[in-house]
Amino acid sequence: MQNTSSSGQNETNAGPTTHFGYKTVAEAEKAAKVAEVFHSVAQRYDLMNDLMSAGLHRAWKAFTIARADVRPGMKVLDIAGGTGDLAKAFARKAGPSGQVWLTDINDSMLRVGRDRLIDKGLVVPTAVCDAEKLPFPDHYFDRVSVAFGLRNMTHKDVALAEMRRVLKPGGKLLVLEFSHVAKPLAPAYDWYSFNILPWLGKKVAGDEESYRYLAESIRMHPDQDTLAAMMKEAGLDRVRYFNLTAGLVALHEGVNLG
Ligand SMILES: C[S@@+](CC[C@H](N)C(=O)[O-])C[C@H]1O[C@@H](n2cnc3c(N)ncnc32)[C@H](O)[C@@H]1O
Secondary structure, three states, rough: EEEEEEOEEEOOOOEEEEEOOEEEEHHHHHHHHHHHHHHHHHHHHHHHHHHHHHHHHHHHHHHHHHHHHOOOOOOOEEEEEOHHHHHHHHHHHHHHOOOOEEEOOOOHHHHHHHHHHHOOOOOOEEEEEEOOOOOOOOOEEEHHHHOOOHOOOOOOHHHHHHHHHOOEEEEEEEEEOOOOOOHHHHHHHHHHHHHHHHHHHHHHHOHHHHHHHHHHHHHOOOHHHHHHHHHHHOOEEEEEEEEEEOOOOEEEEEEOOO
């Protein structure tokens, strides 16, 4: 049975519920379901990213890296860092006097990321951690980034508040995420997402369901203005966003003014 609580949150007899793609699941179950997805796709994740986006994810990340403006000596936290694309670039920019953490809730993804960085001669601290409970002190980092991770988090408001908490005054948060595409492109994008993506997932990663979840979770994610409002609500200032590839993806930024 489903009720709506006074806070407006949906609840079943098993407690509060949330979205897992288009499915409604108990909040307590979502993290485990997301974990299944990323344990399953970890080994083929990078190849799938290139195939699904025709390489565009590299340009979206390059824009994020440029906007992050990481300088030598900076402390940087990459949350939901997975296979380490952002951490790799940040580590090169922060240099030996800096400190770049590659973190993720999923040890399969993190292991692939850590090994990739080591292969490039970069040894960075890595930690399995949940963005909703970051094991770092207040005001520690100059930059915090999360790329294609926020969408998977159960309590996005809690995660955003944690990201702000660990930022130094003047530090910047960068959130790169799928967003809401310009209306004229929506029909073609929907067709691609619900036909080609699961097919590619099946052929390349042997996992159709995880890529169906990807398509659904993108549709359930807050649009550009809603996410900007959530970042302000979490205490971030100077919040702005950039639409990339007609809003298929958006980069949101916010600063902790303390
Ligand atoms: C689509 S991958 C993105 C990986 C990488 N940032 C990139 O852009 O290629 C999403 C990542 O979010 C991680 N994730 C999901 N929920 C998380 C949470 N609550 N805390 C930290 N990481 C989480 C997953 O384990 C997964 O590695």
